[in-house]
Amino acid sequence: MVPLEQDTSGQWQTTLPSALFFGFEDDQIDFGRQAISRYTAGEPGRLLRSMKSLLGGSFMGDKTQVKNRQYTFDEIIGFFVQSLKSQADKFTGSESSELVSVVMGRPVYFNDTDKKLDKAAEDHLAQIARLAGFKEVSFQYEPIAAAMDYERQVKREELALIIDIGGGTSDFTLIKLSPERHGQNNREEDFLANHGVHLGGTDFDTQLSVNTVMPAFGMGMPLTDKEGLSMPSAYYFDLATWHKIHLLYDRRVLRELKNLRPLVSNKLRLDRLLEILALRKGHQLASMVEQAKIALSLQPEAHVDLAALFNEYQEIDSCAITQTQLQNSLQRDVSKIFSTLDETLNQAGVTHKQIDTVFTTGGSTALPMIQACIDTAFPDAQHIAGDLYNSVGSGLLMEAQLRYG
Ligand SMILES: Nc1ncnc2c1ncn2[C@@H]1O[C@H](COP(=O)(O)OP(=O)(O)OP(=O)(O)O)[C@@H](O)[C@H]1O
Ligand SMILES: [Mg+2]
Known part of the structure; x- marks a missing residue:
C-alpha cells in the first residue's frame, strides 16, 4: 500500500x-x-x-x-x-x-x-x-477483497461471514476460507453468498441529525393556520443528508421557506434555518453530527455546538446527544442491515450456528450497537475486527497481483 x-x-x-x-x-x-x-x-x-x-x-x-x-x-x-x-x-x-x-x-x-x-x-x-x-480495468466485490485479506491469517478451513459496513453501503459475503486455497485463481466453489444493502454511516448521520438537531431549526413545529399541520419535514431530511444539502441553497427553495414564515409557530427556529442556509453552513452542521456519532463510540454523551455555526450570538443551546438517542435513531436502519444479513445466510442455506468466524471491516462497524448485534446473532462464532479502513484495499491489492502480476 x-x-x-x-x-x-x-x-x-x-x-x-x-x-x-x-x-x-x-x-x-x-x-x-x-x-x-x-x-x-x-x-x-x-x-x-x-x-x-x-x-x-x-x-x-x-x-x-x-x-x-x-x-x-x-x-x-x-x-x-x-x-x-x-x-x-x-x-x-x-x-x-x-x-x-x-x-x-x-x-x-x-x-x-x-x-x-x-x-x-x-x-x-x-x-x-x-x-x-x-488500460486494464476490472472489478472485485469489496467484501470478497476483505475476505482475501483476512484469509492470510486463517489456519484451517472455516466458514466465514465478512461484514463491511461503510459510509454508503453494508455488504456481506459468506465464504469458505482455507490456507491451502489462499491466492488461488478460481475460488467460485468457495463463494456461498454475496449480498448487500444501500445503508451505511451517512444514513445513520441523517437519522441522528433529524432526531436530535433538526428540531432546533423548526422540524416538527406546528403551522398556526391549519390545525394538525406541521412544518414539511422534507427540508430537514435534505439538510441532514450530505448529497442533498446543496438543493436547499436554491433560490426557489429559500423563497418557499420565507413564505412559510407568517405561518410557523416558532419564527426564531425558522430564522435559524434561513440563516444556516444563507451562511452555507449545512455541510458543517452535518459533519458536526457525524463527529458526535463517532464520539459516541467511546463516550456516553456527545455535544453538537450549534452556536458555533452562527456569526453572531444566538440564544441556542449546544445539543447533547446520548447513547440511547443514537440507538433509537439507528434502530430502523440497523434492523434492515441485519435482516439483509439474514437473507445472505438464507441464500446459502446456512444457519447462524454454522458460521465459524465473523470478520468485520468498514468505519461503521466501530459502532458499539453494531458490535452488540453481531455478538447477539453469532454467540458461538469467533469475532475478528479487521482494520476499519485498509482491509478492502489490502485484498484488492492481492487480487491485482493475481490478475496482473
Ligand atoms: N468510530 C466510529 N463510529 C461510528 N461510525 C464511524 C466511526 N468511524 C468511522 N465511522 C463512519 O464510517 C463511515 C466511513 O466508513 P468507510 O471509510 O468504511 O466507508 P466507505 O468505504 O467510504 O463507504 P462504502 O463502503 O459504504 O462505500 C462514515 O460514515 C463514518 O462516519
Ligand atoms: Mg467501503
Whole structure:
C-alpha cells in the first residue's frame, strides 16, 4: 500500500477519503483530508463528499454547478481518480513504468433494486478509470477483497461471514476460507453468498441529525393556520443528508421557506434555518453530527455546538446527544442491515450456528450497537475486527497481483 496523503499531524496515510473541494479564491481543486480541512476552515468553495453514492442513482448523468461552471458527476469522480492515480504513479518512481492496470473495489450493489442502474454505475466507473489512463480495468466485490485479506491469517478451513459496513453501503459475503486455497485463481466453489444493502454511516448521520438537531431549526413545529399541520419535514431530511444539502441553497427553495414564515409557530427556529442556509453552513452542521456519532463510540454523551455555526450570538443551546438517542435513531436502519444479513445466510442455506468466524471491516462497524448485534446473532462464532479502513484495499491489492502480476 502506498502513502497517498499526509494527515493533519503530518503522518502519511494509505487511504484518501473520497472528498473534493473546489476553492473559489484560488480556483484550485483539492482532494481527501486536505479538501475537508480547507472546507471546515471556512474557505469559500464547494465541498463534494460521498461521491460513490452518486453512482447507481438515476441522477448519475446530472450536472452540478460549481462557481460559474457545470460539471457532470463523471467529470468530478474523474478528477478524483486522476489525482489518486498521479499520487500512486509518483510513488512508484521514475524507474518503474506508469500504473496501467487497476482492480476497483465495488459494493455488492450500487443500486439495490435496479440491475440496469447497477451495471451503468460499474460502466461509468470503468470509463472514468480508462480516461484517467488505466488500460486494464476490472472489478472485485469489496467484501470478497476483505475476505482475501483476512484469509492470510486463517489456519484451517472455516466458514466465514465478512461484514463491511461503510459510509454508503453494508455488504456481506459468506465464504469458505482455507490456507491451502489462499491466492488461488478460481475460488467460485468457495463463494456461498454475496449480498448487500444501500445503508451505511451517512444514513445513520441523517437519522441522528433529524432526531436530535433538526428540531432546533423548526422540524416538527406546528403551522398556526391549519390545525394538525406541521412544518414539511422534507427540508430537514435534505439538510441532514450530505448529497442533498446543496438543493436547499436554491433560490426557489429559500423563497418557499420565507413564505412559510407568517405561518410557523416558532419564527426564531425558522430564522435559524434561513440563516444556516444563507451562511452555507449545512455541510458543517452535518459533519458536526457525524463527529458526535463517532464520539459516541467511546463516550456516553456527545455535544453538537450549534452556536458555533452562527456569526453572531444566538440564544441556542449546544445539543447533547446520548447513547440511547443514537440507538433509537439507528434502530430502523440497523434492523434492515441485519435482516439483509439474514437473507445472505438464507441464500446459502446456512444457519447462524454454522458460521465459524465473523470478520468485520468498514468505519461503521466501530459502532458499539453494531458490535452488540453481531455478538447477539453469532454467540458461538469467533469475532475478528479487521482494520476499519485498509482491509478492502489490502485484498484488492492481492487480487491485482493475481490478475496482473
Ligand atoms: N468510530 C466510529 N463510529 C461510528 N461510525 C464511524 C466511526 N468511524 C468511522 N465511522 C463512519 O464510517 C463511515 C466511513 O466508513 P468507510 O471509510 O468504511 O466507508 P466507505 O468505504 O467510504 O463507504 P462504502 O463502503 O459504504 O462505500 C462514515 O460514515 C463514518 O462516519
Ligand atoms: Mg467501503
